Amino acid sequence: MKNIDANLNSMFFITLRVVQTISLMMAKEGIQPMNKHTGKMTFRVRIADENLNFKDHAFDDPKVLGRQLIEAAGGHPVDEHVAIAILPNGDFEDIRLDESYDLRGRGVEKVLVARSDRSFKFKIDDADLEWPRACISGFVLRKLAKLPPNYNLWQEIPGQHDKKITDTDVINLADAGVERFVSLIDQTTEGDALPSKDQTYLSGHGYEFEVVTEGVNTGIVLKGLPLPDGKYEHTAADVLILLPRGYPDCPPDMFYVAPKLTLAGTGQVPKACTVEHRFGGRVWQRWSRHNNAWRPGIDGLQTMVARVQTALAEAQA
Amino acid sequence: MRASDLILLGPHRSQIRSLLTAGAGSERSAYMLFGIADIEADPWTNQPRRRLVSHRFHAIGDDDLISASARHVTWQTDGFMRLLNEAKANGLIPALVHTHPKGHAKFSEQDNRNEAELARTAALKGMPGLISVVIAGNGDIAARIWAQADKAEGLGRILHVGPRLQISGLKGTPADFLDRQVRLFGKEATRQLSGFRCGVAGGGATGSALLPLLLRLGVQEAVQFDKDIIDETNLNRLHGGRRSDVDAKLPKTAIHTRTVEDSGLGMTLVSVDAWAGHPATWDALKACDVIFCCTDDHAGRLFLNRFARFYGIPVIDVGLAMQRRTGAAYDLFARVSTLVPGHPCLLCGGYLDPRRAREESMRRNDPDAYDRLKEEAYVLGEGDPSPAVVTFTTEAATMAVNEWLAGVTGLAGEAGMLPTRIRRFHARDERRPFVEPRPDCPCCNQAATLGRGDVYPFLDMVT
Numbered sequence: 001m002k003n004i005d006a007n008l009n010s011m012f013f014i015t016l017r018v019v020q021t022i023s024l025m026m027a028k029e030g031i032q033p034m035n036k037h038t039g040k041m042t043f044r045v046r047i048a049d050e051n052l053n054f055k056d057h058a059f060d061d062p063k064v065l066g067r068q069l070i071e072a073a074g075g076h077p078v079d080e081h082v083a084i085a086i087l088p089n090g091d092f093e094d095i096r097l098d099e100s101y102d103l104r105g106r107g108v109e110k111v112l113v114a115r116s117d118r119s120f121k122f123k124i125d126d127a128d129l130e131w132p133r134a135c136i137s138g139f140v141l142r143k144l145a146k147l148p149p150n151y152n153l154w155q156e157i158p159g160q161h162d163k164k165i166t167d168t169d170v171i172n173l174a175d176a177g178v179e180r181f182v183s184l185i186d187q188t189t190e191g192d193a194l195p196s197k198d199q200t201y202l203s204g205h206g207y208e209f210e211v212v213t214e215g216v217n218t219g220i221v222l223k224g225l226p227l228p229d230g231k232y233e234h235t236a237a238d239v240l241i242l243l244p245r246g247y248p249d250c251p252p253d254m255f256y257v258a259p260k261l262t263l264a265g266t267g268q269v270p271k272a273c274t275v276e277h278r279f280g281g282r283v284w285q286r287w288s289r290h291n292n293a294w295r296p297g298i299d300g301l302q303t304m305v306a307r308v309q310t311a312l313a314e315a316q317a
Numbered sequence: 318m319r320a321s322d323l324i325l326l327g328p329h330r331s332q333i334r335s336l337l338t339a340g341a342g343s344e345r346s347a348y349m350l351f352g353i354a355d356i357e358a359d360p361w362t363n364q365p366r367r368r369l370v371s372h373r374f375h376a377i378g379d380d381d382l383i384s385a386s387a388r389h390v391t392w393q394t395d396g397f398m399r400l401l402n403e404a405k406a407n408g409l410i411p412a413l414v415h416t417h418p419k420g421h422a423k424f425s426e427q428d429n430r431n432e433a434e435l436a437r438t439a440a441l442k443g444m445p446g447l448i449s450v451v452i453a454g455n456g457d458i459a460a461r462i463w464a465q466a467d468k469a470e471g472l473g474r475i476l477h478v479g480p481r482l483q484i485s486g487l488k489g490t491p492a493d494f495l496d497r498q499v500r501l502f503g504k505e506a507t508r509q510l511s512g513f514r515c516g517v518a519g520g521g522a523t524g525s526a527l528l529p530l531l532l533r534l535g536v537q538e539a540v541q542f543d544k545d546i547i548d549e550t551n552l553n554r555l556h557g558g559r560r561s562d563v564d565a566k567l568p569k570t571a572i573h574t575r576t577v578e579d580s581g582l583g584m585t586l587v588s589v590d591a592w593a594g595h596p597a598t599w600d601a602l603k604a605c606d607v608i609f610c611c612t613d614d615h616a617g618r619l620f621l622n623r624f625a626r627f628y629g630i631p632v633i634d635v636g637l638a639m640q641r642r643t644g645a646a647y648d649l650f651a652r653v654s655t656l657v658p659g660h661p662c663l664l665c666g667g668y669l670d671p672r673r674a675r676e677e678s679m680r681r682n683d684p685d686a687y688d689r690l691k692e693e694a695y696v697l698g699e700g701d702p703s704p705a706v707v708t709f710t711t712e713a714a715t716m717a718v719n720e721w722l723a724g725v726t727g728l729a730g731e732a733g734m735l736p737t738r739i740r741r742f743h744a745r746d747e748r749r750p751f752v753e754p755r756p757d758c759p760c761c762n763q764a765a766t767l768g769r770g771d772v773y774p775f776l777d778m779v780t
Binding site: 123126128193194195196197215216217218243244245246247248249250251253254288290292294295296297298 | 405443594616619620622623664671672674675678679682683686695755757758759760762763772773774777778779780
């Protein structure tokens with residue numbers, strides 16, 4: 001029984017997300033118009049079949065049985081279907097076949113009817129999911145995966161290359177047992193191509209940083225690094241460190257600063273800082289400071305940051 | 318499930334063996350974690366392939382051991398969930414290890430039942446599989462993977478990597494032309510040599526000498542990495558090179574392919590038209606059982622130095638230095654270093670220069686920036702071409718292959734390959750420099766990098 005409950009829960013969980021979108025489209029529908037013939041209030045409910053086609057149904061009584069809802073949606077045989085009430089907040093509630101359910105009491109406007117006798121399991125990344133039908137569209141899968149717009153979904157096909165899923169693709173989950181889908185960022189130009197030790201260091205020390213790639217070059221920009229008090233005509237600057245291929249076994253060389261720094265008072269450019277360098281759509285002031293002492297495994301961005309700070313503190317015209 | 322094989326690294330093999338001693342006749346168990354090396358397309362079959370690289374050994378504490386005899390071991394499995402969590406968090410595959418001190422390296426019915434249950438839990442936790450390793454009292458090891466909770470697949474092929482190299486589970490008989498070799502090394506060692514998938518990074522002087530040696534030793538599958546075109550000045554040392562190849566501007570790889578094809582000795586040689594380290598080479602490198610590093614550049618060496626650590630694939634590095642010191646004196650060195658667990662890396666040995674590696678990468682990938690810095694004298698520059706003479710380059714290649722033979726056959730003793738040998742042609746002697754790995758060196762002395770397999774960014778470095 002536990003397994004069945006778990007299956008149902010996960011099924012509801014999935015369906016919830018799908019219907020959340022639909023809920024948006026269906027919002028603000030009227031609930032209780034009058035019956036023209038009887039003059040009584042009727043209770044209108046939108047019921048979706050397995051294909052997520054919603055149709056309006058009216059009941060004289062706000063209290064309906066689960067089986068009535070299934071019958072209304074054409075679910076046959078009734079005892080192999082389940083009615084799922086969609087609550088106003090998007091949550092789901094299972095309605096048992098012979099349960100008298102007060103639609104009004106919970107403010108239910110929509111109900112989903114699906115076959116309950118089987119479901120199809122699959123994975124999106126590491127999440128185990130189920131879907132109560134054999135067929136699923138790429139659009140629905142994307143919704144289930146909560147994919148941001150710049151991500152694509154790929155279907156893993158054993159022994160072959162993965163297949164990219166478009167919104168209009170229909171995948172048969174019954175085809176080959178468990179299906180697996182993997183999300184992949186559409187394009188990657190910047191982000192986390194940084195060795196793990198440096199990621200930990202920068203995040204742990206509260207630096208705001210960005211990894212920027214331009215062509216074959218990778219650079220890290222430390223944002224708004226505070227400058228020594230009163231030394232420059234600016235109080236903070238961005239610092240660029242270009243990371244050579246082979247880093248962190250290979251040492252970085254110079255560093256770069258934007259905006260261009262001049263010494264306070266005199267307005268002079270610090271020594272060996274006259275060359276401009278274009279990178280990542282910005283113009284940087286090159287600080288030609290060299291130190292080829294580098295200990296792989298020990299030195300990293302923390303070494304470079306210390307070198308930068310020393311250079312900034314000691315700079316003279 | 319993709320076809321899988323296992324790479325078992327020396328330190329982990331020792332830890333597995335230590336369970337036999339600890340049990341003193343009773344069964345014992347432990348856990349392990351394996352890194353994943355996924356190959357999109359194997360260079361020889363073009364099929365996807367997955368290799369599992371031993372990464373870490375987790376002993377099961379005495380407190381968790383409930384009972385043990387020569388026929389069973391029972392332990393408390395709380396640690397298993399911690400193992401699964403660690404595996405999941407780091408993209409690793411969990412493993413069970415146990416001993417059969419009196420039996421064979423085969424899985425019993427009892428093993429099948431217990432493991433199926435643990436495999437089920439592993440699958441629920443989203444693991445791509447659960448590996449199981451059993452070691453018999455005679456040291457034989459067998460492994461399998463539960464990719465599904467109800468079915469285990471044998472991992473018949475195991476590459477054992479340390480100063481000694483061995484592939485277990487190889488089949489087939491050595492080719493007839495290897496008769497004289499079989500008379501020296503025997504059938505099994507010759508089968509081993511034929512079964513290694515060999516990578517040769519660099520098709521210059523040493524690479525061109527080394528590849529035909531592998532061919533004559535019976536290697537069946539090889540892959541070469543090079544991007545160079547032959548030129549006039551290569552003809553003094555490039556084996557297989559012809560004057561007409563210079564006129565035709567042939568890639569060096571095409572010359573070596575011709576040599577291999579003309580021999581008719583059954584080697585399948587795949588060429589990758591890129592420098593070792595370029596993303597186009599990653600897949601093929603991961604598919605190798607040994608890689609001979611015959612490049613003369615620091616960038617490629619730096620890459621393979623780290624690669625050997627992360628993937629547990631042995632790299633045998635060859636380097637040469639020749640110069641005329643004074644009017645009559647020469648310095649003529651050939652160095653062979655073997656990068657396997659327990660041996661210091663090229664960085665710790667000081668055999669590669671990270672600054673030169675940086676400059677070489679820049680020269681290849683961003684020549685404009687390189688030229689600008691060169692004008693400002695911020696880079697060392699290439700200088701004049703190094704001197705090179707065929708007898709020394711060829712001997713260096715032979716040294717490298719002989720070191721591999723020592724690893725596979727034990728011809729120089731049970732200790733197998735030496736960390737580094739330096740032959741001084743001018744002094745007619747050989748040195749074995751002692752190198753101490755630096756503390757926390759990521760390429761030879763950090764537990765976290767050993768057998769780590771696929772990570773992002775690749776090798777946890779800027780590529």
